[in-house]
Amino acid sequence: MFKTLSGRFLFLTVIFVLLAEVFIFVPSVARYRQDYLSLRLERAQIASLALLADGMISDSLEKELLDNAGVFNVVLRRDEVRELALSSPIPSPIVATYDLRDDGAVTLISDALSAMFTKGNPIIRVIGNPVQDGGLLIEVTMEQGPLRQAMLEYGLNVFILSAAISIITAMLLFVAVRTFLVAPIKGVVRAMSVYAEAPEDARRIINPTASVAELREAEDALRSMQTQLTGALKQRERLAQLGEGVAKVSHDLRNILTSAQLFTDRIEVSTDPVVQRLAPKLVNSITRAVHLCENTLAFGRASEPPPNLTRFALAEIVSDVIDSERLSAGDYDISFAEDIPASMTVRADSEQLYRVIGNLVRNARQAIMNTGDSGEISIQASEDENRWRIVVADTGPGLPMRAKDHLFQAFHGGASKGGSGLGLVIASELIRGHGGQLGLLTTGPEGTTFEIILPKSDFQIISTET
Structure with a gap:
C-alpha cells in the first residue's frame, strides 16, 4: 500500500x-x-x-x-x-x-x-x-x-x-488525492502505454483533459512530444523506403556505368586531340560515378565507409571540380577562381574530398544561376602546423532562412531552391569522418562562404555507423 x-x-x-x-x-x-x-x-x-x-x-x-x-x-x-x-x-x-x-x-x-x-x-x-x-x-x-x-x-x-x-x-485527503491527482496520473500513464503500442498511429496521441493546471501542462508536453515523435517515425519510414529505392537504383546505375567505363577505355586510344583532352575527364567522371553508387549502397547499409587516407595534390582535385562545374555552367556568366598552392598536398580520401568540394561548388553555381545574374566562385586553401584550411566562397544571393536554420539536417530545406539538404549533410559527415569540420562562415546578399578544416595530426577515424 x-x-x-x-x-x-x-x-x-x-x-x-x-x-x-x-x-x-x-x-x-x-x-x-x-x-x-x-x-x-x-x-x-x-x-x-x-x-x-x-x-x-x-x-x-x-x-x-x-x-x-x-x-x-x-x-x-x-x-x-x-x-x-x-x-x-x-x-x-x-x-x-x-x-x-x-x-x-x-x-x-x-x-x-x-x-x-x-x-x-x-x-x-x-x-x-x-x-x-x-x-x-x-x-x-x-x-x-x-x-x-x-x-x-x-x-x-x-x-x-x-x-x-x-x-x-x-x-478524506486519501479520497481527494485519488480523485483529483492519482486518477488523472493513471490516465496519463494509460495514454502513454496505449501510444507505446503503436507510436506511428496518430489516433493514439493523448488528448489533454486534466483540470489541474500542473497535470494539464504535463499532458500538453506529452502531446507535443508524441506529435513530434509520430512525425519523426513517419519521416524515418519514408527515409527507409527512399533508401531502399536509392539502393536499387544505385545498383542498376552502377552496372550501367560499369559498361560505360568499358567504352571509355576504347576512347582513350583515339588520336583526336580533342578526344585525348576530354577523355581523361570523362573517365574520371564515370569512375567517380561508379564509386558514388558503391558508396550509396554502403550508405544504404547504414554506414559510410571510412576514408582511405592518402597523400595527393589538392590543386588537382580542385581543378577537376572547377572544370566539371564550368561545363555545367554553360552559357551563364559565372567565373571560377582558385588559389591553391601547387606544392600543397593533403592527407585525406581524394574521392570523398572531391565529393565535398564538388557539393559546395555545385550549390554555389546553382544559386548564382537561379538569380540569372553573373557571379564568381572561388576556392582558396592554406595550411599551418596543425591543419589544412579550404575556403569555398561565392557572390550569390546567400542562403535562404530555412537553409540557415537547418543547414546540416536532411530534408529540412537545402541550399538551393527545392533541394533536400542531403548534400551538405553527407559532406559534413564525410569531413567529420576525417576528424575535421565543415562550417558556414558567412552568408548574405553579398555571397556565401564555407570553410573546410582537416587536421594534420594522427587521429582515430570517426565511425559513422548509425
Whole structure:
C-alpha cells in the first residue's frame, strides 16, 4: 500500500496530524493541570468560608469539607493579621511547592510533564489567588497521585481523539488525492502505454483533459512530444523506403556505368586531340560515378565507409571540380577562381574530398544561376602546423532562412531552391569522418562562404555507423 502515491500520502497525513497534535497536547495538558489545581483551590476556599461563618466547626465536618475539597489542609490569608485554616493529618512530608500566581507558560509545561512522569503519590503544596478577592492568598496541601491519574486519563482521551481526527482527515485527503491527482496520473500513464503500442498511429496521441493546471501542462508536453515523435517515425519510414529505392537504383546505375567505363577505355586510344583532352575527364567522371553508387549502397547499409587516407595534390582535385562545374555552367556568366598552392598536398580520401568540394561548388553555381545574374566562385586553401584550411566562397544571393536554420539536417530545406539538404549533410559527415569540420562562415546578399578544416595530426577515424 505504501508503494503507491495515495498510500504514502495517507501514511504521511496521519503522521503529520499526530505530530501537530503533540504540539497541541503538551500545552493542553499543562492547562488541564492548572485548571485542576485551581478547582482544588476554589473548593478549599469554599470549605474555609464555612469556618469563617461559624467560627467553630466539628472535627467530622472539617474532615468532610477537606475530603470534598480533595486536600489535607487549607490556609486562607485575608489580611496581614488573621488566618483561617482547616487541617488534617498529612501522611508524608511535602516534596514540592507550586505557586500558580505568577508562573509562566514554560514553568507550567515543565511542572505538568514532571507531574505526569512522577510515580507514586507524593504530597505537594499549591499556592494561588483566592477567587472573588476572597483574601491575599490561599494555600492547600494535597496528594499528587489523583492529579497524575486525571492527567493521564485526559491525555489518553486527547490521543484517542487526535488519532480519530487524523484517520478521518487522512481518509478524506486519501479520497481527494485519488480523485483529483492519482486518477488523472493513471490516465496519463494509460495514454502513454496505449501510444507505446503503436507510436506511428496518430489516433493514439493523448488528448489533454486534466483540470489541474500542473497535470494539464504535463499532458500538453506529452502531446507535443508524441506529435513530434509520430512525425519523426513517419519521416524515418519514408527515409527507409527512399533508401531502399536509392539502393536499387544505385545498383542498376552502377552496372550501367560499369559498361560505360568499358567504352571509355576504347576512347582513350583515339588520336583526336580533342578526344585525348576530354577523355581523361570523362573517365574520371564515370569512375567517380561508379564509386558514388558503391558508396550509396554502403550508405544504404547504414554506414559510410571510412576514408582511405592518402597523400595527393589538392590543386588537382580542385581543378577537376572547377572544370566539371564550368561545363555545367554553360552559357551563364559565372567565373571560377582558385588559389591553391601547387606544392600543397593533403592527407585525406581524394574521392570523398572531391565529393565535398564538388557539393559546395555545385550549390554555389546553382544559386548564382537561379538569380540569372553573373557571379564568381572561388576556392582558396592554406595550411599551418596543425591543419589544412579550404575556403569555398561565392557572390550569390546567400542562403535562404530555412537553409540557415537547418543547414546540416536532411530534408529540412537545402541550399538551393527545392533541394533536400542531403548534400551538405553527407559532406559534413564525410569531413567529420576525417576528424575535421565543415562550417558556414558567412552568408548574405553579398555571397556565401564555407570553410573546410582537416587536421594534420594522427587521429582515430570517426565511425559513422548509425
